[in-house]
Amino acid sequence: MEYTASIVAFALIYAICVMAENLNLGYSGQFTIAQGAIFGIGAYTYALGTNHGLATPVVMLLAVLIAAGVGAFLAFIGRGLRGDYFLIVTFAFQVIAVQMAHNFEFLGGGTGLFGVKPLSLFGFEPRGYVDFVKLFVPIVIVVWLFYTLLTATRLGLIWKAIREDDGATLSLGRSTTVYKMLAFAFAAAGTGFAGALYAGFITFVDPTQFTFAFSILIVSMLIVGGIGNPLGPLFGAAVITGLPEALRFLPHLPDDTRARLLQMIYGLALLLVVAFRPQGLVPERPGRWSMASWRWRLRARRRAALATAEEH
Numbered sequence: 001m002e003y004t005a006s007i008v009a010f011a012l013i014y015a016i017c018v019m020a021e022n023l024n025l026g027y028s029g030q031f032t033i034a035q036g037a038i039f040g041i042g043a044y045t046y047a048l049g050t051n052h053g054l055a056t057p058v059v060m061l062l063a064v065l066i067a068a069g070v071g072a073f074l075a076f077i078g079r080g081l082r083g084d085y086f087l088i089v090t091f092a093f094q095v096i097a098v099q100m101a102h103n104f105e106f107l108g109g110g111t112g113l114f115g116v117k118p119l120s121l122f123g124f125e126p127r128g129y130v131d132f133v134k135l136f137v138p139i140v141i142v143v144w145l146f147y148t149l150l151t152a153t154r155l156g157l158i159w160k161a162i163r164e165d166d167g168a169t170l171s172l173g174r175s176t177t178v179y180k181m182l183a184f185a186f187a188a189a190g191t192g193f194a195g196a197l198y199a200g201f202i203t204f205v206d207p208t209q210f211t212f213a214f215s216i217l218i219v220s221m222l223i224v225g226g227i228g229n230p231l232g233p234l235f236g237a238a239v240i241t242g243l244p245e246a247l248r249f250l251p252h253l254p255d256d257t258r259a260r261l262l263q264m265i266y267g268l269a270l271l272l273v274v275a276f277r278p279q280g281l282v283p284e285r286p287g288r289w290s291m292a293s294w295r296w297r298l299r300a301r302r303r304a305a306l307a308t309a310e311e312h
Contacts, residue, residue, distance in 0.1 A: 001130065002128055002129045002130065003129075005128070005129035005130045005132070005133045006129040006132075007241060007242070007245065008129075008133050009129055009132045009133050009136055009201060010241055011237050011238055011241035011242070012133070012136040012137065012139075012140045012237075013136065013194050013197055013198050013201065014194075014217075014218065014221060014237040014240075014241055015140055015144075015233055015234055015237035015238075016139075016140060016143050016190055016191075016193065016194035016197070017035060017039060017190070017191050017194045017218045017221075017237075018218055018221045018222050018225065018233035018234075018236055018237050019143060019144060019147050019190060019230070019233040019234075020147070020186070020187040020188070020189070020190030020191045020194070021035055021187060021191070021218050021219065021222050021233075022147070022187075022222055022227060022228070022229075022230075022232065022233050023147065023150075023151070023159070023183045023184075023186050023187040023190075024183055024184060024187045025219070025222060025227055026163075026222065026227035026228040026229070026232070026284075027151055027156060027159035027160055027163060027183060027228060028159040028160075028162050028163055028179065028180055028183035028184075029159075029162060029163030029164075029166075030075075030086060030180060030183065030184065031083070031086070031087055032074075032086070032087070032090040032184075032215075033087060033090050033091050033094060033212065033215040033216065033219065034074065034090035034091070034093045034094045034097075034215065035191055035214065035215040035218045035219070036094055036097075036098070036210040036211055036212060036213070036214035036215040036218075037093055037094045037096075037097035037098065037210060037215075038067050038070060038071060038188045038191045038192055038195070039191050039192070039194060039195040039198070039210055039214060040097060040098075040101060040195060040205070040207070040209070040210030041063070041066060041067050041070060041097070041192055041195060042063040042064075042066075042067050042191065042192030042193060042194065042195025042196040042198075042199070043195040043196060043198050043199035043205045043209070043210070044101070044107060044113070044195075044199070044205055045059065045062055045063040045066055045067075045192070045195075045196060046059050046060070046063055046116070046195070046196035046199040046200055047113045047116045047199050047204075047205050048106075048107075048113075049062055049063075050116060050117035050200075051113070051115075051116070051117070056117075056119065056120055056121060056200070057121070059196065060121075060193065060196050063192045063193060063195065063196035064189045064192055064193050064196075065189075066192065067188045067189055067191060067192020067193070067195070068185040068186070068188050068189035068192070069185070070188055070192075071184040071185045071186075071187060071188025071189070071191075072181045072182075072184060072185040072188070074089065074090060074093055074184060074188075075177075075180050075181040075183075075184035075185070076177075076181055077089060078090070079177045079180070079181075080177075082166075091212075094211075094212055094215060095212075097210070098207050098210060098211055098212075101206075101207035101210070102207045108205070108206065110206070110207065111206065112204060112205050112206025112207065112208075112209075113204060113205050113206070114203075114204045115203070115204070116199050116200065116202075116203045116204055116205065117200065117203070118200060118203055119132075119135070119197065119199075119200025119201055120200075121135060132201055136197070139197070143190060143193070144230065144234070147186075147190070147230065148230040150186065151230070155179075155182070158179055159179060159183055160228070162176050162179055162180065163228075195210075217240070217266075220236075220240060220266060220269070220270055221233065221236035221237050221239075221240045221241075222236055222280075223236070223270065223273060223274070223280060224236045224239055224240055224269055224270065224273050224280060224281060225237065225239070225280050225281055225282060226279060226280025226281055226282035226283055226284065227280060227284065228284035229282060229283075229284045231282045232280050232281065232282040232284075235280075235281045235282050236280070236281065239269075239281065240266070240269065243262075243265050243266070243269065244262050244265070
């Protein structure tokens with residue numbers, strides 16, 4: 001039971017990261033690979049903050065604000081860049097951040113920071129993996145509702161317009177730079193928040209946890225689940241996190257062989273999705289999650305009800 005709960009807890013943390021990345025890739029069309037670095041910023045902020053006696057809610061807020069600021073700064077640096085050029089900016093930041101964590105002593109260097117204070121929120125102190133799942137589930141629901149409502153507003157429509165044709169959006173008087181910075185900031189805030197949860201969950205952080213491989217993992221989850229809608233990240237995080245468990249049923253596998261098979265499974269999953277279902281497990285449905293669409297359907301139902309009442 002505890003082992004299964006640990007897998008679910010990791011999947012819930014990853015789900016927050018994937019939901020956040022969906023703002024960049026799925027809505028504003030910004031392909032980034034700096035998720036590992038921003039996730040690490042949140043984790044190190046939690047570790048350093050709690051080690052210096054700050055209250056957990058304060059540290060969590062700091063992790064969100066610092067990550068959001070870094071995200072907005074990255075978007076500002078990459079303003080005017082598109083496609084591969086913007087990708088290179090985020091990749092460079094990813095490399096720099098990991099090297100800084102390796103070389104700065106106050107971050108623990110290559111050995112990282114151990115003895116991080118366990119996570120406790122709202123007076124609830126988890127004693128095991130099952131308790132962590134009980135804590136993470138409502139948090140993920142709140143984050144999901146936040147991102148769903150955010151992308152269902154006019155802001156979400158503008159992001160999708162930028163994704164489809166940022167030149168046309170600019171010609172309509174919308175500053176694409178500002179909106180891309182907002183998307184990156186909101187995405188980085190969620191990723192940093194997830195990183196803080198992660199640090200409080202495993203109680204240690206080191207640079208090897210936040211490398212380029214982590215960024216690819218999050219992007220893979222988003223592509224498999226389906227971009228541009230609120231449900232895709234949840235499905236992608238669940239499927240990709242659960243895939244390695246299939247290897248447990250293969251007997252007598254050395255650890256190094258198991259690790260290589262895991263990478264093969266990730267690659268095979270991406271290959272199958274791109275080849276046979278490029279829209280992901282949950283394809284985007286334009287207008288389905290728009291508040292304007294909801295209001296239109298509500299008015300249509302009211303008009304139908306009034307017409308029925310008048311007939312009778």
